[in-house]
Amino acid sequence: MQPAPQTLGRRERNKQEKLDRITAAARELFTQYGVDEVTTQQVAEKADVGSGTLFLYAKTKAELLLLVHNVKYAQALTKGVDAAAAETEVVDAVMAIIRPIIECNRVQIENGRTYLKEIVFGDPAEPHHAEALSLTVRTEEAIADVLGRDEQLLARDPAKLARIVSAIMFISMTSSATKELTDAQVGDGIRDQISVLLGA
Amino acid sequence: MQPAPQTLGRRERNKQEKLDRITAAARELFTQYGVDEVTTQQVAEKADVGSGTLFLYAKTKAELLLLVHNVKYAQALTKGVDAAAAETEVVDAVMAIIRPIIECNRVQIENGRTYLKEIVFGDPAEPHHAEALSLTVRTEEAIADVLGRDEQLLARDPAKLARIVSAIMFISMTSSATKELTDAQVGDGIRDQISVLLGA
DNA sequence: CTAAATAACTGAGTACGCTCATAATTGAGT
DNA sequence: ACTCAATTATGAGCGTACTCAGTTATTTAG
Numbered sequence: 001m002q003p004a005p006q007t008l009g010r011r012e013r014n015k016q017e018k019l020d021r022i023t024a025a026a027r028e029l030f031t032q033y034g035v036d037e038v039t040t041q042q043v044a045e046k047a048d049v050g051s052g053t054l055f056l057y058a059k060t061k062a063e064l065l066l067l068v069h070n071v072k073y074a075q076a077l078t079k080g081v082d083a084a085a086a087e088t089e090v091v092d093a094v095m096a097i098i099r100p101i102i103e104c105n106r107v108q109i110e111n112g113r114t115y116l117k118e119i120v121f122g123d124p125a126e127p128h129h130a131e132a133l134s135l136t137v138r139t140e141e142a143i144a145d146v147l148g149r150d151e152q153l154l155a156r157d158p159a160k161l162a163r164i165v166s167a168i169m170f171i172s173m174t175s176s177a178t179k180e181l182t183d184a185q186v187g188d189g190i191r192d193q194i195s196v197l198l199g200a
Numbered sequence: 201m202q203p204a205p206q207t208l209g210r211r212e213r214n215k216q217e218k219l220d221r222i223t224a225a226a227r228e229l230f231t232q233y234g235v236d237e238v239t240t241q242q243v244a245e246k247a248d249v250g251s252g253t254l255f256l257y258a259k260t261k262a263e264l265l266l267l268v269h270n271v272k273y274a275q276a277l278t279k280g281v282d283a284a285a286a287e288t289e290v291v292d293a294v295m296a297i298i299r300p301i302i303e304c305n306r307v308q309i310e311n312g313r314t315y316l317k318e319i320v321f322g323d324p325a326e327p328h329h330a331e332a333l334s335l336t337v338r339t340e341e342a343i344a345d346v347l348g349r350d351e352q353l354l355a356r357d358p359a360k361l362a363r364i365v366s367a368i369m370f371i372s373m374t375s376s377a378t379k380e381l382t383d384a385q386v387g388d389g390i391r392d393q394i395s396v397l398l399g400a
Numbered sequence: 401c402t403a404a405a406t407a408a409c410t411g412a413g414t415a416c417g418c419t420c421a422t423a424a425t426t427g428a429g430t
Numbered sequence: 431a432c433t434c435a436a437t438t439a440t441g442a443g444c445g446t447a448c449t450c451a452g453t454t455a456t457t458t459a460g
Contacts (some may be wrong), residue, residue: 009427011427015438039415040416040418051440052418054418061418120371120375120376164368167364170370171320176324193364196357196364197364209456211407211408218408240448249410250410252411260447402459405458410450410452411449411450412450414448415448415449416446419444420442420443420444422439422441423439425438426436
């Protein structure tokens with residue numbers, strides 16, 4: 001019988017520590033150079049693990065990006081939801097949620113696009129992917145919540161409207177046409193479409 | 201001085217012939233086995249060209265898929281536009297346009313998803329990509345046209361509504377959640393969202 | 401007809417994501 | 431302490447998309 005380990009045994013601790021090192025290494029390299037310019041070897045080296053070990057913690061390179069980017073997305077979402085609470089107009093409130101998300105996916109535009117691509121096209125069975133999906137669900141719920149404030153929109157099914165807003169966001173943030181636009185321009189484009197959606 | 205060649209010189213002819221062989225080879229292999237299960241080597245062999253030659257005609261494997269799939273998409277679009285002319289209800293007409301597109305992108309679902317992915321994330325400077333983009337523009341125009349039939353919708357900017365429909369289509373056809381749905385179910389999902397969009 | 405110039409073709413080679421057979425580590429049972 | 435099954439780590443090796451230096455085919459100029 002063990003003395004009920006407050007630190008969960010050496011094995012679990014080592015695993016956690018390695019995951020931390022890998023996450024930190026990937027975050028730093030991806031953020032600085034962009035996911036496409038970094039090799040999995042480099043991440044493994046920086047994390048001081050074997051190149052094969054990397055793939056025990058993230059099944060693909062894209063999963064590694066999800067692992068890193070989910071954190072930023074979650075922060076953006078929280079920030080947006082808070083900001084939305086202060087808005088009175090529905091569209092303004094929706095945009096308050098969306099704006100931090102735009103920013104977080106365009107700080108390093110290549111990473112943001114790859115992240116969103118992976119959410120739609122990646123394997124939803126992977127754990128980091130599942131987390132990303134739950135973030136998009138939370139985003140839609142937050143938007144639906146805001147839409148539900150309005151009587152008229154309440155009758156039009158906020159959840160479904162939120163789903164459409166989500167589609168608009170995705171295309172507006174990923175389409176290569178928007179690559180050279182500023183964050184503000186992308187935001188305006190989205191706002192414009194949402195206005196049309198909610199009934200001109 | 202040459203006898204003004206009605207066949208554009210041997211060089212041009214050879215190039216055209218090679219492109220035809222490559223297109224045919226890619227179409228057959230991709231259709232039968234799915235783009236992920238076919239190597240560029242196999243396509244090159246079947247087309248009877250060197251493996252490097254392939255990449256003179258399509259800069260990436262994905263471009264090769266665009267080359268092949270654009271033809272099918274164009275057919276689907278034409279078919280849909282024709283069918284829409286026979287419909288009286290706006291939503292029915294829009295669905296008449298969309299349905300063949302759903303089908304063409306789900307006959308071989310892997311190819312369809314890869315095709316759509318490439319449209320959004322690929323290099324728009326490539327010629328086959330440009331053609332694909334023009335097809336999506338034509339699709340949106342066709343949808344806008346149909347929406348414009350309705351007085352109320354006319355006031356809501358059909359072009360922008362069509363853009364939103366386009367986003368709905370994209371997500372509904374690519375999201376991994378829809379992978380195991382039937383074409384009809386995907387269609388119903390899209391119709392449902394379009395109904396909400398056009399005002400409950 | 402020949403030579404020079406240009407365009408097109410080629411496949412061996414490269415880079416990189418990922419796998420898998422083997423090795424090292426761990427902890428429960430004795 | 432020791433054993434051993436189970437878990438985790440490792441890096442050489444593999445498959446494949448794509449490149450590029452060298453070759454061949456075609457056109458143009460003299």
